[in-house]
Amino acid sequence: MVKTVDTIYGTVIRKTNKYMGTVKLPGRFSIDKARKLEHIRIKTYDRYFAEELRAIPKQFPDLGRLNAFQRALLEAYAPMDRIREELGRIRAIMKILASIRDDALFRITRAKNVSELKRIRRMYLGRVWDVLHKNKRTFDFLRKLHRVVRRFPKVDPKKKTIVLAGFPNAGKSTLLRAFTGSEPEIAPYPFTTQDIRIGHFEHKWEKIQVIDTPGLLDRPVEQMNPVELKAVAALKHLADVIVFLFDPLQDRDMQRDLLTKVKNLIRAPVITVVNKGDLLEDPDAVKAAFGADFVISAxxxxxxxxLKAKVLEKLG
Ligand SMILES: Nc1nc2c(ncn2[C@@H]2O[C@H](COP(=O)(O)OP(=O)(O)O)[C@@H](O)[C@H]2O)c(=O)[nH]1
Ligand SMILES: [Mg+2]
Incomplete structure (x- = not known):
């Protein structure tokens, strides 16, 4: 988890107070002893701030090692340069805090009485607080990004992948079950309010992935916001073949329109299929009317x- 600036600040104050409760210097009160204690306190604040900040970039995957799908997904949220910049900003903040610390430590050596020491501490904390709050945007950005990164869908870009598309009710979930013989895993699809459903089947000892994105590849592209659109377009790095299902009970032109849009968005080989053939009197005529490659009943x-044989042929 990436903490808010207020949580970071509060945590450091609390930990330092606790730690300082354990620090005992021998001898009676003297300004020299008060300086030493204040020196330890400032260094303790600084150590805990550095600890909190260092932990932030560590929670992110190595950006250089993301696969194309993960990279495209992240870029749906922000350009990679911006992500690098914000992570780099955390290191820059650590440097600034170190110089604020050094300035305070120097002033402590010159302090003549306790109230001066107190003023130095207040100034130190005030400056740190200012720096953190001036960079609130960076922390908020990384917080949001991290919430998504840690729940990235577990799809394997090295596996051959079939992506299902078509209108709601066309039969995608039914076909996914027919292909895989089981219920799919469901994972949140980053930057959208939708889920991604992932199923597998084996073919010649190779695991093939089947992906269904309800609510995403089943509606007009115009209705998606830019982030959703990019998140969906990330699928193009994954899709080795798209199976597009037509529902013969729904409007033909609207479905053909969606097909065109899906093709433009993903650009993988597409197999088109009229589903619910069991409900049709003349399946072949409907297949021809839709211009589809297959007619099936999922x-x-x-x-x-x-259909599966054809898909496997396309997967090579
Ligand atoms: N008669 C018939 N009904 C089907 C067929 N495939 C799916 N359905 C039904 O159509 C509805 C929508 O199917 P579903 O797989 O949930 O569609 P999705 O929204 O594309 O995932 C369900 O009630 C299914 O039982 C089919 O081949 N024949
Ligand atoms: Mg479904």
Missing amino acids: QTGAGVDE
Whole structure:
């Protein structure tokens, strides 16, 4: 978790107070002893601030090692340069805090009485607080980004991947189950309010991934906000083939329109399929009308094996 600036500040104050309660210097009160104690206190604040700040970049994956899908997903949120810049900003803040510390430590050596020491401490904390708050945007940015990074969907870009698309109710979930013989794993899809559903099946000892993105590849692209659009476009780094399902019970032109948009967004080979063939009197005529490659029934399983064979052929 990336903490807010107020939490960081509060944590450091609390830890330092606790630590200082354990520090005992021998002898009676003297200004020299008061200086020593104040010196320890400032160094303790600084040590805890540095600890808190150092922990932030450590919680992020090595940006150089992200796969193309993860990178595209992150870039849906912000350009990689901005992410690097904000992470670098944390190191810059650590340097500034170190110089504020050094200035305070120097002033302590010159302090003539306790009230002067107190003023130095107040000044030190005030300057640190200012620096943290001036950079609140950086902390907030990294907080939000981290919440997403740690819940990245566990898709493997090295596995061959089938992405399902088509109108709601076209039968994507049913086909995913028919392909994989099981219920998919569900993970939040970053930067969208939607989930990603991930299923697997084995073919010749190789695990093939099947991905369904309900609410994303099933509606007009115009309705997506720019971040959603980029998050969905990240799928192009994953998709080796798209299976686009037509629902013969819904408007044909609108579905063909969505197909065009999905093609433009992802640019992987597309296999088009009319589903619910079991409900059709003349499946081949409907298939021709939709301009589809296949007609199947995901529910009864009719045509599913042939479709699967074609998909595997495209996957190579
Ligand atoms: N008759 C028939 N119904 C189907 C077929 N495939 C899916 N359905 C039904 O259509 C509805 C929507 O299916 P679903 O897989 O949830 O569609 P999705 O929204 O694209 O995931 C469900 O009630 C399914 O049972 C099919 O091949 N034939
Ligand atoms: Mg579904």
